[in-house]
Amino acid sequence: GAVVSQHPSRVICKSGTSVKIECRSLDFQATTMFWYRQFPKQSLMLMATSNEGSKATYEQGVEKDKFLINHASLTLSTLTVTSAHPEDSSFYICSAPNRGGYTFGSGTRLTVV
Amino acid sequence: GQQLNQSPQSMFIQEGEDVSMNCTSSSIFNTWLWYKQEPGEGPVLLIALYKAGELTSNGRLTAQFGITRKDSFLNISASIPSDVGIYFCAGQLSGTASKLTFGTGTRLQVML
Numbered sequence: 012g013a014v015v016s017q018h019p020s021r022v023i024c025k026s027g028t029s030v031k032i033e034c035r036s037l038d039f040q041a042t043t044m045f046w047y048r049q050f051p052k053q054s055l056m057l058m059a060t061s062n063e064g065s066k067a068t069y070e071q072g073v074e075k076d077k078f079l080i081n082h083a084s085l086t087l088s089t090l091t092v093t094s095a096h097p098e099d100s101s102f103y104i105c106s107a108p109n110r111g112g113y114t115f116g117s118g119t120r121l122t123v124v
Numbered sequence: 125g126q127q128l129n130q131s132p133q134s135m136f137i138q139e140g141e142d143v144s145m146n147c148t149s150s151s152i153f154n155t156w157l158w159y160k161q162e163p164g165e166g167p168v169l170l171i172a173l174y175k176a177g178e179l180t181s182n183g184r185l186t187a188q189f190g191i192t193r194k195d196s197f198l199n200i201s202a203s204i205p206s207d208v209g210i211y212f213c214a215g216q217l218s219g220t221a222s223k224l225t226f227g228t229g230t231r232l233q234v235m236l
Contacts, residue, residue: 017166020164045223045224047226052231053228053229054127054212054226054227054228054229055167055212055226056127056226057223057224057225060223102164104166104167106166106224112157112169112172113157113169113224115166115167115168116166117165117166118164118165118166120164
């Protein structure tokens, strides 16, 4: 079945630094990638939708300059958390629609210290 | 953003018991999906429902798409320890590439 590989699975970074999260579709072309954030014991909240070759669409309240999304190819979408702060610590998950439905990455646990 | 309301929020059950959880929305969805998420992982699809009134089974799991298109339930029969996890419903408006709206989640814990 369709697989989305997400890396890194865990990252700890210092306040003020930037972190890049990658999601690759391994056996299908992902023209669209959804990026979610999940705080502990909460649901998945959609942050943004990226489309290959065009600008991402951000949900209300999500700062586009802070969460940079790049979807330059049909198999790779990246989310960069810029100038990270402790409140950005969360579980970030990507998801790509495909013929079988939606395939989710395994998530990235970001801890900002 | 919008969330779907799930109940119960959490439940402890005995192994072997049946479990029921539901999901309600103030707006209509054209597709309902049920996912299970284990700690530190992404959600895994359990059941997809595409038509109002549809009742679908997947092993010990049964889910129904409410006739009003504003709700869905998931039943798990004869629960086992590996059923532990968080169950999320998700609604989709239309189209295979449209975004999902997730429910608030039901945390299931099974007592031996």
